[in-house]
Amino acid sequence: MIDIPGTPGTLTGLVLRISQCVFAAGSISYMVTSGGFFSFTAFCYLIAAMGLQVIWSFGLAILDTFALVRKKTLLSPVLVSLFVVGDWVTSTLSLAGASSSAGITVLYFGDLGSCSFEAECWKYQLSVALAFLCWITIAVSSLTTLWLLASA
Amino acid sequence: MIDIPGTPGTLTGLVLRISQCVFAAGSISYMVTSGGFFSFTAFCYLIAAMGLQVIWSFGLAILDTFALVRKKTLLSPVLVSLFVVGDWVTSTLSLAGASSSAGITVLYFGDLGSCSFEAECWKYQLSVALAFLCWITIAVSSLTTLWLLASA
Numbered sequence: 299m300i301d302i303p304g305t306p307g308t309l310t311g312l313v314l315r316i317s318q319c320v321f322a323a324g325s326i327s328y329m330v331t332s333g334g335f336f337s338f339t340a341f342c343y344l345i346a347a348m349g350l351q352v353i354w355s356f357g358l359a360i361l362d363t364f365a366l367v368r369k370k371t372l373l374s375p376v377l378v379s380l381f382v383v384g385d386w387v388t389s390t391l392s393l394a395g396a397s398s399s400a401g402i403t404v405l406y407f408g409d410l411g412s413c414s415f416e417a418e419c420w421k422y423q424l425s426v427a428l429a430f431l432c433w434i435t436i437a438v439s440s441l442t443t444l445w446l447l448a449s450a
Numbered sequence: 451m452i453d454i455p456g457t458p459g460t461l462t463g464l465v466l467r468i469s470q471c472v473f474a475a476g477s478i479s480y481m482v483t484s485g486g487f488f489s490f491t492a493f494c495y496l497i498a499a500m501g502l503q504v505i506w507s508f509g510l511a512i513l514d515t516f517a518l519v520r521k522k523t524l525l526s527p528v529l530v531s532l533f534v535v536g537d538w539v540t541s542t543l544s545l546a547g548a549s550s551s552a553g554i555t556v557l558y559f560g561d562l563g564s565c566s567f568e569a570e571c572w573k574y575q576l577s578v579a580l581a582f583l584c585w586i587t588i589a590v591s592s593l594t595t596l597w598l599l600a601s602a
Binding site (some may be wrong): 337338339340344390393394395396397398399400401402404405408409437442444445447448 | 489490491492542545546547548549550551552553554556557560561563589593596597599600
């Protein structure tokens with residue numbers, strides 16, 4: 299199997315996983331610390347999607363670290379298939395969560411004139427922005443793993 | 451190149467492209483015929499994303515028909531690369547459009563108790579549902595073309 303940046307079990311792969319964790323955790327923390335998130339279904343869904351992303355990416359970060367330390371590869375077809383399915387499910391859920399929450403924040407910030415939740419407003423926006431950043435990193439991973447599987 | 455269902459230039463590929471066109475056009479028509487869509491940024495974005503999808507899928511449907519009639523294949527690496535990029539861009543935009551609009555419809559139907567736009571309400575919902583169906587068909591195409599490219 300050819301070695302593409304972001305390949306599981308490599309340093310770039312580990313960096314991708316860690317950035318996914320950081321962005322997803324950041325998105326959750328800003329959303330959760332804003333008081334009124336639970337009255338919006340889209341925001342609750344965003345937290346769930348980002349929570350799943352943190353769990354998935356943290357698990358794979360540990361696996362990458364193990365592979366790097368023990369100098370093993372993680373490129374058996376079964377493992378790569380697992381990565382493809384997990385990356386694909388989480389990247390789809392992350393994009394859907396970020397987009398639906400973006401629809402709400404644009405509605406309140408743009409369409410309805412201004413956000414009437416004062417202090418919470420920028421937290422919503424920052425949470426959505428971090429969710430999109432998280433999606434970009436997981437999209438890179440899902441493309442990389444699918445390419446590895448198909449070219450095996 | 452191996453022949454996967456949905457491969458460009460085959461009958462299943464043509465059926466996929468036509469269903470993408472039908473779902474996207476349906477989504478646009480329900481949204482456009484509902485009076486108040488232009489006051490929601492997310493709905494306007496959905497129409498734009500579905501419009502791009504109709505153009506892309508209609509073009510490829512014509513290409514598939516041409517290939518079937520002339521018994522030619524559309525599997526040169528350059529062509530498949532073009533399909534991959536186009537399918538990926540439109541599928542990402544379609545999912546983002548459908549999700550952001552879903553966030554709005556769930557907000558009005560669920561969070562705020564009931565949709566206060568009477569006759570328009572079910573049109574918004576139907577438009578969003580058709581957009582998600584469109585995304586499913588374009589996601590199949592984008593996975594197929596990426597697999598073809600990587601396994602070439």
